[in-house]
Amino acid sequence: MAENQTIVIALKESFIVRVLVGKTRDAGISCEYVPCIINEIFKKLDDSSMVTLYMDEGDIPGDDILHFLVDKLSEKSMQMILIGEQNDLQQVSKLIPGDLIYSVFSRPVDNATYVNTIKDYFTKVRLGEFKKSILVVDDDPNYLGIVREWLKDKYKVFMANSGLQAIKWLGKNKVDLILLDHEMPVTSGPQVLEMLRSDEETKVIPVMFLTGKGDKESVMKVVALKPEGYFLKTIQKDELLDKLEEFFILHS
Template identity: 40%
Template sequence: MDDASDINEELLVYLKEVSIDKSKKVIISCSHEQFKVCTQILPESNLAASFIRPFDVHDIVKSLQTFSNDQTATQSAESILVVDDDVAYLKMINRWLKDVYKIYCVNSGMQAITWLAKNKCDLILLDYKMPIVSGAEVYRMLQSEPATKDIPVMFLTGKNDRNTISEVLSLKPQKYILKSIGHEELLATLANFFA
């Protein structure tokens, strides 16, 4: 494949679904143009690595060794499912947390339900306001299922007005986190939770 028109979009959709369902990361090798197209379908948070052509084979070997070592180190780490329809926010949270926790990202409530049917996690960071199926609806679904009712949920919200906060708190989540939270404060909040 030398240009973006050579990309098999069906394959990318399949890889995205498999990476979400099986909690696996994808490694891609492509041109700059192809990378732009690929990441419109397959979020960067689902990528273990990407190699832009032309590339040096030694760089690939080093990256794969680093990835393998990182996988070994994070196998004992706590796992967090992040659910948010804002892909840019998912990427940022993934970048902030991936060195400390096993992070899984999905961009809709239904993807979260599908993922949780096949996988387990120690905590869910759930966007409160999402289209189609809201965070509140996802939370109620999780609470109604024996397999997921005990998974702690922290709501993510971009609004800090009294009505939104009281709506969130009425559901009795583990916690609510404003999306404006900084990197260090989020790490401290999660470290406190897992302590």
């Protein structure tokens, strides 16, 4: 994915679309028009990190296009800008989750504000503000360090070396997922999960257990606690990243 590259998707390359593309390029941001065709969008999405969907009055993309965009943006952790008439924006917004929409503009668009919005988005991307956040809880500092190294490029990673430290940290902070060691001294993983589920502020945070025991009896004990999932500690980096990406896509 290119760091500063965006595409403008529209049913036709109108004068206004050409102006938007030109103003964006003038600001030093790579930008091009892409017709509202799934195959054409697919070819350009891998090289982009921001999408603008431009709609002339009544020119709303079909549901197949919108569903495709939702799936791909969720998969790539990207967001989009919507431009159109108020009625069209309301109709399209019903099919696009709010967390995928970065900004909405009613026509006519103020070009300077539009370009500044794209600049603001790329600044936030560089600062990692759109990354999902994960708290890793484990009493083994070496394992904490390994997992952090694996995840830090794609996620905001926080660490706690005990269950009580995790509970205290979560009293002041929010995360999108907790990776929780099942076998910890003093306060075990199951005890931590029980405390999290009994608190209004933390009960909705997804929890996945980390366990070093892969035998059937141990796994059944973990599953019986009804976490969102579990990983054996023998899992390798690529598999862990794939599983986490799959989890966030399904829960976006």
